[in-house]
Amino acid sequence: MIRTVEEALALREAEIATKWALRGMTKSAAIDLGGRKIRVNSVHPGPIDTDMIAFRTLEQREERMKQVPMHRYGTPEEVAQLVAFLLSDESSYITGAEIAIDGASSA
Numbered sequence: 001m002i003r004t005v006e007e008a009l010a011l012r013e014a015e016i017a018t019k020w021a022l023r024g025m026t027k028s029a030a031i032d033l034g035g036r037k038i039r040v041n042s043v044h045p046g047p048i049d050t051d052m053i054a055f056r057t058l059e060q061r062e063e064r065m066k067q068v069p070m071h072r073y074g075t076p077e078e079v080a081q082l083v084a085f086l087l088s089d090e091s092s093y094i095t096g097a098e099i100a101i102d103g104a105s106s107a
Contacts, residue, residue, distance in 0.1 A: 046102020
């Protein structure tokens with residue numbers, strides 16, 4: 001699928017705006033719901049080895065992996081472990097957090 005530069009930029013702008021909206025909603029909800037002892041956090045996965053990247057060629061996958069400081073893709077299990085931790089009592093004082101699980105891709 002070939003896009004014009006304008007189409008690609010519009011898609012990227014929409015993605016960025018959506019991510020920032022999620023970050024703002026996370027913080028706002030954490031503030032609003034904290035008094036009711038409801039914790040609100042958001043998980044921001046980077047490249048995770050799922051069907052979402054399986055369609056790429058081996059060369060594309062390897063090139064993307066080079067951009068990840070840890071030089072590997074995350075696993076669905078790693079994301080699940082993070083979510084399980086956030087749901088547990090061990091994270092009872094964590095709220096309003098935006099947690100990237102991306103091998104330092106966003107650092």
